[in-house]
Amino acid sequence: MPRIASVLLPMPLPEAFDYAEPEGLDLAIGDHVTVPLGPRVIRGVVTGLRDGTGGNRPLKPVLERVDDPPLPPGVLSFVEWAARYSVDVPGWPLAMALRGLRHPAAKPDKALVLTGAQPARMTPARLKVLAAAEEGPMASGALAAAAGVSAGVVKGMVDEGVLAVTWVEPDTRFPQPDLSRPPQTLNPSQQASADVLSEMLAAGGFQAALLDGVTGSGKTEVYLEAAAAALAADPDSQVLILLPEIALTQAVLARFEARFGVAPVEWHSAVSPPRRRRAWEGVAAGQARIVVGARSALFLPFRKLRLVVVDEEHDGSFKQEEGFIYQARDLAVARAKIEGALVVLASATPSLESLWNAQAGRYRWLRLSARHGAAQLPDIGLIDMRETPPEPGRWLSPPLVKAVSVALSRGEQSLLFLNRRGYAPLVLCRACGEKMKSPDTDSWLVEHRYTGRLVCHLTGFSMKKPEACPHCGAKDSLTSIGPGVERVEEEARHLFPDARIAVFSSDTVFDAAGARALVDSMAAGEIDILVATQAAAKGHNFPNLTLVGVVDADLSLRGGDLRAGERTFQLLAQAAGRAGRHEKPGRALLQTYAPEHGVLQALKAQDRDAFVEAEMAMRQEAGLPPFGRLAAVIASGPDPVALEAYCNALAAATPNAEGVEVFGPADAPLALVRGRRRKRFLVRAERSVDLQGFLAAWRARAKVPNSVRVVFDVDPYSFL
DNA sequence: AGCACGCCGACT
């Protein structure tokens, strides 16, 4: 009976294509093959085999099997799962899974072996060569060096037929971890956590744990012992440690080497293609047993993955925002589930999602107690705006202004954080009290002075700021109420005319390059005061930053960007880490009208549990993650008219679904990227809703015109 | 993603 092979190709095709299996090829699932696709020949992977022929339409045949290590079944399931989760084609995650194979396999090396023939004349030098050659095949240079003779001696023996050329496979094996090394000394808290992880490993099957402990509590030692346990339990088991790309430093790798006697296998963007090939093959062969990598290491072809650790699991860089969009922390859990492995999420400031899972008992919650002398949060002060208010029409209170000027006088940097774009969040008429609102929602229009417009951040509606009140007709009566970053910048320039001041928001920074440039400039000390909505997003490290002023702490607690509060907390925790290491102590000042509020008290008291509880309550009330689910749909294109038309069509095609709300289209966070205008929809769904199903149905309903590109982003992280 | 087929401007 002839067979049909389903072949998945690393391309944006909606599904695997069927090909006829040629007689005698005897394919297996996971095999790499080449297949004809239209006029060309493409590499793909066999994902299914079944009896049959093409039927009415004859199938093209698989051309040949490619001699690369087959993809293990877990990877194929994972690829499929990841595609559905991300509402994207399976070809993209497959392409990620094949990323180690772009470089050709290592070719065999030339080596010399003894033929058994005796040399016509024996010399001391030749004797030494014979002895050295006993060790096995060796390259001629290495043989001469081993024997301590010149290359001429070796060449003479080859000419005489005493040595012959053979080809040997290059030794691409990785050295094995030394599991006989003594474990590290752990404190009781660490030991208890390590013991629990060992028990979980011993129990086997998919399980998840949250390893939760402040900086300095020794999370790394704990998961290193878990790794040792996983490796020792089974000689074929493999361990994957995921780290944020920036954390993959030599110092971190050295800790692994110190524990296991060998360097771990590295996998990140800076690894060269030949090394990637080697790592990929080592992982596929089950021979690379400890892999330390960035998020894309998740797609490696592990055969017997027993432990996955996501260190700094709260870190925003685990969210891949371009190309194939995914959240590596979430996919790590999925991969572990597929492989029946233990997944450990580790952080000093866990994401609310993970804490929620821990609270619900889905993740085993391991809390490490702080070590003596561990870094504390920075000195956090609350400024009661009722007691020390700013001057009318100003937003920086006297204590904060003083702190900034002290930092300036010491040559240190300040960050003024206000999570609000534009100049003023509200414009109203002094004469009649009318608030300027968006026509189709009830939300306030935000004044932008850079552009002179009033903008609705939810729907994208915008209008020129009118001269007269549209309601009562009074002239020059429109007043800007409240601060945005533009207004705080204006005030800072007024207060500190000589300081170097920059603004970081999506209105001043349009693309990744701009963001990079501004962050670098800040890190290099070229900015004294950074007014920012966004800079805290990805945990940048500014060594000379000693003052963080939160202009409106109440705002970041009220919502807007759902992770604002979390990031504020993480920012402060990060400043704390520095305060412990530098001679300059970090300091945070939070301006608030409600210093008695639970979240602020929790921050001031450095009580994370109280902070989390309050934050959870707010998310729950707003139906935001983890209590509800979010997705963004971003459409972009060079032609604003075509883009607008497509967005309208997409809006009209919104499937009807219970428990799902769709907002937009509005201008996207980065409204202009490389000449392409961007629009965004936001989708909010209840947890019970099949969000991916909804999005897939929606995506299928509107044909995308050529000039427009659409991206579906499940669980988005960028909001500004 | 590639690559072909398909209809409208400046050139050996």
Add this chain to the structure above:
DNA sequence: GTCGGCGTGCTC
């Protein structure tokens, strides 16, 4: 009169 621009549509 042709060569070629890249718009759109398909690839088992």
